Amino acid sequence: MKVVILSGISALGNNPINAIENPASTTTGNQPAPIPFQGLLENEGKIYSNWGLSKSTKPAVYVEPISYGDVQAVVKDTRLFPTPVSPVGSMLSVTPTISNDGGTLLCTLKLDEIIGLEKDEKGRRVVRVQAGCRLKKLNLWLQSKGLEIPFQSEIGDATVGSVAVGDTKDSSLDGAGFFSAGVTAISYVNPNGEICAISDSRDTLSFNEFKCSYGLLGIVVECCVEVRPASLCTSKYSLHQSKSPEELAEKITQLRKECDAFFAFVILDKLFATCDQRYKAGPGSVTPIESQPQFNKLRLAKRSAIQHGGYHGQNTNNLQPLVREITYSRADLVNEYWRPSATENRLDFQYYEHDISKIKAVFSQSHAFTKEFEKKHSFVPNAWALYFINRPESKMKPHGLYSTGPGVSFSFDPIFSNPNDPNWRLFAREYNNLAIKTLGGKPSPIQTQWLRPGDLIIPKKLAHPRFTTNYYLQFLG
Ligand SMILES: Cc1cc2nc3c(=O)[nH]c(=O)nc-3n(C[C@H](O)[C@H](O)[C@H](O)COP(=O)(O)OP(=O)(O)OC[C@H]3O[C@@H](n4cnc5c(N)ncnc54)[C@H](O)[C@@H]3O)c2cc1C
Secondary structure (H helix, E strand, C coil): CEEEECCCCCCCCCCCCCCCCCHHHEEEEEEEECCCCCCEECCCCCEECCCCCCEEEEEEEECCCCCCHHHHHHCCCCCCCCCCCEEEEECCCCCCCHHHCEEEECCCCCCCCCCCCCCCCCCCEEEEEECCCEEEHHHEEEEEEECCCCCCCCCCCHHHHHHHHHCCCCCCCCCCHHHHEEEEEEEEEECCCEEEEECCCCHHHHHHHHCCCCCCEEEEEEEECCEECEEEEEEEEEEEEECHHHHHHHHHHHHHHHHEEEEEEHHHCCCCCEEEEEEEEEECCCCCHHHHHHHHHHHHHHHHHHEEEEEEEECCHCCCCCEEEEEEEEHHCEEEECCCCCCCCCCCCCCEHHHHHHHHHHHHHHHHHHHHHHHHCCCCCCCCEEEEECCCCCCCCCCCCCCCCCCEEEEEEEECCCCHHHHHHHHHHHHHHHHHHHCCEECCCCCCCCCCCCCCCECHHHCCCCHCCHHHHEEEC
């Protein structure tokens, strides 16, 4: 991979950072750290859990770097910071992607500055932001400048570093629907502890591959993300009940064609869908005053539904939309979620990508599977989230999700409100067989649980041993 190794200046610009003095002379191995590690370090055997309290890990060392030099110090020193070193942000992910027993867990949340706006080598307007910045913070900052990124999914707590090299989904207006599509440059700490800068202007192929690497090639410390003038969205909400899963799939296909972006919350066992048809509504960075107070009620209701994993107590009357039509800023609908306790209803989900041509088959077979499972175990998921994503050319997204060339994908994700419920776990494991093996759906190592080797393959060239945990090792091929 062609990369620019920087010393003494910001990886993507001229901001002073604690970079190593002479990267060319450094090699791998037990080298002393360039400077002593200054951030938070915990090595007393604490256990760390994900947001949903369903996955835990006991690293030998947990660190929160407060400078790029700290990240370099960790990666370089294999004695103090045992291999593998794995980066995390808000630890929202539902899978064992955060697991690193006996290794070094590196949390980026204290590297969360928004450095500023600039024009890149291709003349695009980009925002330069540190890896630990949360998406809500980024959205608010851009809103204040009349700008936006196209990816505006509801999750405000996810960090830029994670979503730049990981998997995401959003039914975006005028956008691909996954965050990394808008990332134009990245700086990261490589296995030698050097800061490297790569961008789509300099080396498209290796840059696009790096964006599919889940942190296995290096720890992202800074990114540039393309921005555009902020725009408003009009959502038209409607409820649909169908007689068959095929009819529901047809209705949804027709509704999607009428609008600019489409999202639905489907109660599959009841053949019921709450549909959100999104339309471009012209320029604007904040929700118009005339949309209030309905918009804020809608925002809080949506946040509550997501926080609690779509819990509706099987009463579909709760799902009546609060408004039929509303114009708003999508950035205002990006929410923050509180860390739940183990006794609270909280979101858990499974992710699968399918080509749009398979929508009827996916609805039909998933419905049959769900009804059969209900008969045996008296259990159904609370709902299914349906997103549509626009796939780019394969060279833009060479591996993993959305990598099969131009077209439209949808993700049809069962969700539930207790990640530790044994029936939900069984449902998710058994449904993996149908969704991945029979229906050919693509899973994600950070958004699909209970994966087995062979369910997905991450090319070996995208992983370095210094960063590769046992969880990821099983998928390398
Ligand atoms: C309530 C809730 C709502 C959600 N809604 C959505 C949604 O609408 N759309 C969507 O796409 N997802 C959604 N998610 C999933 C979530 O956005 C992703 O799992 C996201 O990756 C989490 O970001 P994080 O900072 O918590 O990553 P973490 O869980 O902390 O890390 C996940 C992985 O990202 C990689 N990584 C993290 N930081 C770095 C770094 N600096 N450098 C390199 N690699 C790194 C590592 O592989 C790490 O294991 C939701 C999750 C929850 C809990």
